[in-house]
Amino acid sequence: MSRVAGLLFSVAYAAVILWVYSAEPQSRAEAVGGLAATIGAYRIDERAFDDGLAAFKRDAFEEARMAFERADPASRDARTQFYIAYSYYRQGWGRVYNDDELFAKGLEAVERAIAAAPGHRLDVEDPDLQMRSTDELKAELQEGMRRDASDFNPLRLFRERK
């Protein structure tokens, strides 16, 4: 019996090690949240998420991100990561030029959202958003960071933020 228990202990410990090496969590919250997500027990803080959403809707992006990060400390919830990416997009968007640094962070967040979403695809039912899927948002962020001749098109001045 002790040997069987020891074997189970070793297998479980080895599995944790494999997970830690593949995920490389950067904090205790990420490690615990990631392990919980692996067994389907991860839950975000809904109240903090609602706070973040409210701040996002009034264009207080930094405040929104603080609340979203509080809601999803392990960065394992696709919907929260989607809104974080969207907040970087909206904050970094400019009529003349975009803030590449913010767009790059948005791209990282949308990648996390895609990785965490079931089937690597997420659709958010939010009528206030013009881009409701991770694919649309990722394409827009990539397009915003690209340098090409269309950057000099004067009609760009008339485009609208999504």
Add this chain to the structure above:
Amino acid sequence: MTVTREAFVLPGLFLTVTLLGGFRVDDRITLVPPPLAALLLALVMLSTLVRGRVFAPALLMSESRTNAENLSGLVVLLTLFAASAQALHLVTPDRGLLHGIFVVFLFVQLLTASAAGTDRAGLLRTLVVTLGAAFILRFIVLEALYASDGGVLKRVLTALLAGVSLGGIEYAPHATITGYVAFATLALYIVGLYLLPAGGIASMLQQQNAQLHGSRRPATDLPTPSVPAARGPVTEGEVLDG
């Protein structure tokens, strides 16, 4: 060796070494799996441990043990291999010419220790010195030499080294915490080696007698006068001869 030590303590220790052996901190935490060179060094290490009777594989896996016992022994062997790979990887720079130099140094040291044919205590002392020396070279000398807050003289010296070796000598320093974790990891590994079941003469006699008589009674109990055995107990001389 007690069941607890074989089933829990040794795998736990060696898995912890495996986990922490790849721990590096610079601007972020990274966990580096062992490269191929570390796996090969771990094989040499296991061979050296067996030859130096630091542990006897027959005491972990043999025909006289039950399936559960053999499985438990296999887990100890696998975790020992993984821990050895990570412990040796830990004291080796991750890339560049220094990686190659350290690998060759460790390879030669392990072969030398194996060929020397020292006893258990002697081999363990040799391993402590070898791993300790590599630790000092990597985490004290190299870290100090390549520290980002180093002075002009250190920067000139490292630039000269890089120039002389045509860029072959390169080293990325880590945060101080990496060295502390590495020290604790090596200490755990050495403790694990000390706790392994030793392959002394007495244990070998016991093992062979158990195989002959289908039981695991001590060698001194076999055979009893009333029960004729196929042959007598294995003597110490026979073990040494063959």
